[in-house]
Amino acid sequence: xxxxxxxxxxxxxxxxxxxxxxxxxxxxxxxxxxxxxxxxxxxxxxxxxxxxxxxxxxxxxxxxxxxxxxxxxxxxxxxxxxxxxxxxxxxxxxxxxxxxxxxxxxxxxxxxxxxxxxxxxxxxxxxxxxxxxxxxxxxxxxxxxxxxxxxxxxxxxxxxxxxxxxxxxxxxxxxxxxxxxxxxxxxxxxxxxxxxxxxxxxxxxxxxxxxxxxxxxxxxxxxxxxxxxxxxx
Numbered sequence: 001x002x003x004x005x006x007x008x009x010x011x012x013x014x015x016x017x018x019x020x021x022x023x024x025x026x027x028x029x030x031x032x033x034x035x036x037x038x039x040x041x042x043x044x045x046x047x048x049x050x051x052x053x054x055x056x057x058x059x060x061x062x063x064x065x066x067x068x069x070x071x072x073x074x075x076x077x078x079x080x081x082x083x084x085x086x087x088x089x090x091x092x093x094x095x096x097x098x099x100x101x102x103x104x105x106x107x108x109x110x111x112x113x114x115x116x117x118x119x120x121x122x123x124x125x126x127x128x129x130x131x132x133x134x135x136x137x138x139x140x141x142x143x144x145x146x147x148x149x150x151x152x153x154x155x156x157x158x159x160x161x162x163x164x165x166x167x168x169x170x171x172x173x174x175x176x177x178x179x180x181x182x183x184x185x186x187x188x189x190x191x192x193x194x195x196x197x198x199x200x201x202x203x204x205x206x207x208x209x210x211x212x213x214x215x216x217x218x219x220x221x222x223x224x225x226x227x228x229x230x231x232x233x
Contacts, residue, residue: 054207055134060114063208063230065130065222070118077117077127087161092154110135110143110209120218125196128214128222132230140209141181144202148172148183166191176220178227179205186216205231 055063067074089095110133117129133140152172159166167190175184184201199216201223202209210230212223 052207054112054136057112057114060112060132060134060208060230063132063232064114064116065118065226065229066116067118069225069229070128070222073121074118074128075122077119079115079117087159090158090160092150092157094150094153095157097150110140120215126215126218128212128218130222130226131211131213133209133211134207135209137180137204137207140204140207144181144183144204144209148185148202152185164191173199175201176203176223178224179203179210179231203227 067076112134113132115129115131118127120126120128135143152170154170156167156169159168169188169190171186173184173186175182181204182202184199187198187200189196189198197216198213199219200211200213201219202211203223204210205227208230210223210227212219212226
């Protein structure tokens with residue numbers, strides 16, 4: 001299946017906007033992430049006990065992590081203009097069934113969103129991205145579950161983008177026990193004989209969905225504080 005998705009000069013395919021595909025090996029300077037408890041995607045009606053109104057994009061922008069939250073060594077990475085390239089997804093019927101940009105995770109239909117990306121110690125292979133979405137809890141739950149179930153349902157598949165073949169393996173992993181719902185996956189991208197490992201964790205708390213992606217140790221280090229700041233009422 002051939003679809004149109006946004007890619008940057010660094011070869012990024014969007015999956016919640018943050019499936020990073022840097023042409024370098026994964027960072028190994030951080031400490032090993034601590035073991036997390038079991039992952040969870042709650043079935044049935046979403047009932048959080050307290051339902052806040054969705055936040056505006058401007059409000060979400062104020063709740064993104066910044067360098068003062070992250071600590072020393074972090075530098076904001078400016079957003080790049082997106083280019084649209086033809087992308088072919090091979091070997092993953094679940095992604096194909098979603099159709100269009102959703103096949104690579106680019107169709108979360110939440111109008112209220114904000115994003116920030118940071119590098120650590122100036123290394124392009126050691127970075128962390130945060131995305132915030134806000135909508136009705138049931139809509140956030142359904143959208144996140146659909147994408148994660150499709151992506152982790154294919155242990156191995158291939159993406160052809162810009163003339164390059166990218167082999168992708170995915171693994172559903174334990175998610176931190178935070179918020180009302182949570183999802184987490186570990187992804188390995190193989191390009192030209194080099195592997196890049198990326199972790200992605202998503203936490204829904206009422207009407208806010210927090211997604212942190214990047215170097216596994218950095219995701220583990222910052223997912224809790226990202227949720228705490230984003231879900232403040």
